[in-house]
Amino acid sequence: MASLPRRIIKETQRLLQEPVPGISAVPDENNARYFHVIVTGPEGSPFEGGLFKLELFLPEDYPMSAPKVRFITKIYHPNIDRLGRICLDILKDKWSPALQIRTVLLSIQALLSAPNPDDPLANDVAELWRVNEAEAIRNAKEWTRKYAMED
Amino acid sequence: MSSEECDSDMEYSDNDCCYADYYNTGNDCDIDQIDPSKIDPEFFIFECLSVEEVERLLNENVELLSSSLQITPSLAKVLLHTHGWAVQDLISKYRSDASLLLVQSRIKPPHPPSNSDGSSSHSSQSSLSSKDSLEEDENQKPCPVCVMLCNVEIFSSLACGHKFCKDCWTMHFEVQIIQGISTGMSCMAQQCDILAPEDFVLTLLNKPNLRDKYQQFVFHDYVKSHPQLRFCPGPNCQVLIHAKEPRAKRAVCTNCKTSFCFKCGMNYHAPTDCSTIKKWLTKCADDSETANYISAHTKDCPRCHICIEKNGGCNHMQCYSCKHEFCWMCLGDWKAHGSEYYECSRYKENPNIAHESVHAQAREALKKYLHYYERWENHSKSLKLEEQTLLTIKTRINQKVMNASGTWIDWQYLLDAAMLLAKCRYSLQYTYPYAYYMEPSSRKELFEYQQAQLEAEIENLSWKVERAETTDRGDLENQMDIAEKRRTTLLKDFLEV
Numbered sequence: 001m002a003s004l005p006r007r008i009i010k011e012t013q014r015l016l017q018e019p020v021p022g023i024s025a026v027p028d029e030n031n032a033r034y035f036h037v038i039v040t041g042p043e044g045s046p047f048e049g050g051l052f053k054l055e056l057f058l059p060e061d062y063p064m065s066a067p068k069v070r071f072i073t074k075i076y077h078p079n080i081d082r083l084g085r086i087c088l089d090i091l092k093d094k095w096s097p098a099l100q101i102r103t104v105l106l107s108i109q110a111l112l113s114a115p116n117p118d119d120p121l122a123n124d125v126a127e128l129w130r131v132n133e134a135e136a137i138r139n140a141k142e143w144t145r146k147y148a149m150e151d
Numbered sequence: 152m153s154s155e156e157c158d159s160d161m162e163y164s165d166n167d168c169c170y171a172d173y174y175n176t177g178n179d180c181d182i183d184q185i186d187p188s189k190i191d192p193e194f195f196i197f198e199c200l201s202v203e204e205v206e207r208l209l210n211e212n213v214e215l216l217s218s219s220l221q222i223t224p225s226l227a228k229v230l231l232h233t234h235g236w237a238v239q240d241l242i243s244k245y246r247s248d249a250s251l252l253l254v255q256s257r258i259k260p261p262h263p264p265s266n267s268d269g270s271s272s273h274s275s276q277s278s279l280s281s282k283d284s285l286e287e288d289e290n291q292k293p294c295p296v297c298v299m300l301c302n303v304e305i306f307s308s309l310a311c312g313h314k315f316c317k318d319c320w321t322m323h324f325e326v327q328i329i330q331g332i333s334t335g336m337s338c339m340a341q342q343c344d345i346l347a348p349e350d351f352v353l354t355l356l357n358k359p360n361l362r363d364k365y366q367q368f369v370f371h372d373y374v375k376s377h378p379q380l381r382f383c384p385g386p387n388c389q390v391l392i393h394a395k396e397p398r399a400k401r402a403v404c405t406n407c408k409t410s411f412c413f414k415c416g417m418n419y420h421a422p423t424d425c426s427t428i429k430k431w432l433t434k435c436a437d438d439s440e441t442a443n444y445i446s447a448h449t450k451d452c453p454r455c456h457i458c459i460e461k462n463g464g465c466n467h468m469q470c471y472s473c474k475h476e477f478c479w480m481c482l483g484d485w486k487a488h489g490s491e492y493y494e495c496s497r498y499k500e501n502p503n504i505a506h507e508s509v510h511a512q513a514r515e516a517l518k519k520y521l522h523y524y525e526r527w528e529n530h531s532k533s534l535k536l537e538e539q540t541l542l543t544i545k546t547r548i549n550q551k552v553m554n555a556s557g558t559w560i561d562w563q564y565l566l567d568a569a570m571l572l573a574k575c576r577y578s579l580q581y582t583y584p585y586a587y588y589m590e591p592s593s594r595k596e597l598f599e600y601q602q603a604q605l606e607a608e609i610e611n612l613s614w615k616v617e618r619a620e621t622t623d624r625g626d627l628e629n630q631m632d633i634a635e636k637r638r639t640t641l642l643k644d645f646l647e648v
Contacts (some may be wrong), residue, residue, distance in 0.1 A: 010298045063296055064319075064326035096341040097315075097323055099297045103341075 004032050007063060011101050023105045025056065033058040037105060041148065042113040046140035050148030056101065066095035067104055076143035078117040078126035087121035192642040193421060195400035197413060198393050205380060205391045207371055208227065212238050220245050224351035230256050232334055236377045257346045294319055296339060302486050309347060313340035320355045328361050333368035384416045385409035399425050421578060422645040423585040433582035436522060453482045465613035481631025496606045497599045498522045523587040530580035534573060540617055541569045564624050568616050568631050575634050578642065601641040608634040
């Protein structure tokens with residue numbers, strides 16, 4: 001296995017030593033480029049009280065390319081599709097090598113607080129979010145209870 | 152005579168210059184001074200250039216701009232690329248507000264750089280590198296991207312002042328070039344969109360294959376951003392088309408003979424405009440299955456009901472079995488088409504449609520679309536069949552000449568007729584998308600009238616071309632002239648320039 005770039009070592013150390021509130025990111029035992037992530041649903045959002053599992057993978061050319069991030073826990077959100085893929089600009093064209101795992105996860109947490117139905121990934125969810133926000137929020141709360149609050 | 156006129160002009164010229172101009176611009180101007188675009192609505196000046204010639208052309212612009220503004224050629228390229236290569240426009244913009252232009256062109260940051268650290272905008276990043284503070288000495292500092300301690304000398308930055316180490320810049324560019332990005336490569340700092348000019352990239356890029364790729368992509372981007380240039384859309388063709396006045400007109404590549412619209416690069420589509428033809432082709436791609444299903448490839452003779460497969464381009468059909476002459480499109484008696492009014496190209500809209508049910512409206516919409524689609528598709532098929540006719544004509548001419556009935560020159564007109572037929576039918580094919588998107592109006596009526604006339608003359612021509620056994624040249628040439636006149640008349644009236 002190729003040696004790990006200093007950048008990844010530094011980021012990992014800091015994630016473990018000074019974790020971001022509400023976010024835990026732990027590297028896999030067998031692959032230091034693969035992180036097991038848990039994001040807690042932000043207070044005041046329909047995801048409050050939920051624990052959302054994500055996977056984060058640093059590709060070979062990280063940080064020149066963005067990390068690959070996906071929700072594993074099912075979530076009812078206009079910018080996250082059925083497969084857990086996330087529609088977030090900094091994971092795509094707005095990626096900058098100066099961004100980090102930490103900043104990416106913070107942005108994802110912020111996305112939970114502020115869904116953006118005008119730039120949808122899950123079309124049906126976004127549609128409901130636009131026409132009937134109250135019902136959409138009810139659905140999101142129910143999904144949180146159902147899928148993100150087990151054990 | 153002409154010298155006398157010339158002399159008298161000279162005599163009077165100092166009396167009244169306006170008077171002299173009046174005569175010079177008017178009646179006695181030479182035939183070759185008439186603006187050809189006024190006679191031929193499809194007139195278009197363009198040239199086919201090689202990659203080297205285009206590079207020279209672009210470099211002339213770069214040099215002109217860099218010398219008049221006193222900026223590096225590399226920056227001039229960024230400006231030209233972001234402003235559609237409008238040199239004079241750039242010069243005046245630069246002279247009125249250079250700073251604004253540079254900010255808008257993503258060359259200069261909107262605010263002067265304060266901190267030299269590429270990550271100064273967010274605290275989390277700086278704390279990541281500050282871990283190394285103990286190891287730091289004066290000449291070394293960590294790169295915000297790789298967090299390696301590097302000698303300050305190997306840091307570099309764009310005008311925004313975000314400094315990163317050489318290796319990170321190189322890797323950043325390499326990853327972007329592999330993704331096909333070239334002129335769009337920017338600074339690595341978060342939310343900084345300052346563009347990396349060519350010289351900056353090339354000093355950092357070492358791998359020869361990536362340098363080649365980068366320069367190739369950059370050239371491609373330059374051509375794409377240049378309104379007067381277009382790559383020939385022919386497969387594997389390296390030619391570039393240059394037109395001083397870019398228009399939606401027919402350009403033909405001298406190398407691969409591909410003919411296309413200069414503006415959109417699609418097949419030439421007069422009298423329909425670029426956006427309409429795109430809409431039409433998308434619609435056809437969506438609906439063609441239904442249309443194919445509904446319009447069968449064969450039709451029955453309206454008189455004897457024998458099954459007929461169309462084997463030529465002409466829509467003036469004659470049944471092999473009963474010799475009945477009819478129109479392939481409407482199955483009506485050919486004689487009824489007359490010479491004046493060819494009704495079958497016109498779609499008759501149901502006037503009461505607004506009062507019908509949604510279902511009936513949908514049916515009507517489909518019917519309307521199919522009407523135009525069938526005719527569009529039919530002419531496209533006819534064009535292909537007439538290509539075969541052209542081959543038959545060639546062999547027939549060969550036989551005739553070999554049998555000493557006429558010389559090569561005598562038969563040449565028949566080839567010309569076949570070519571003209573193809574040209575006319577092509578234009579006719581492209582009148583159908585135009586008509587489909589026209590709102591019912593008197594203009595549409597005029598259009599469909601002219602279209603019908605063109606249709607009639609083309610079928611006459613096609614009929615004559617397919618049957619020209621004797622050298623009845625006069626008749627055919629007459630028909631050619633009529634058909635072409637109908638075509639140019641329609642284009643003159645409806646082709647938007």
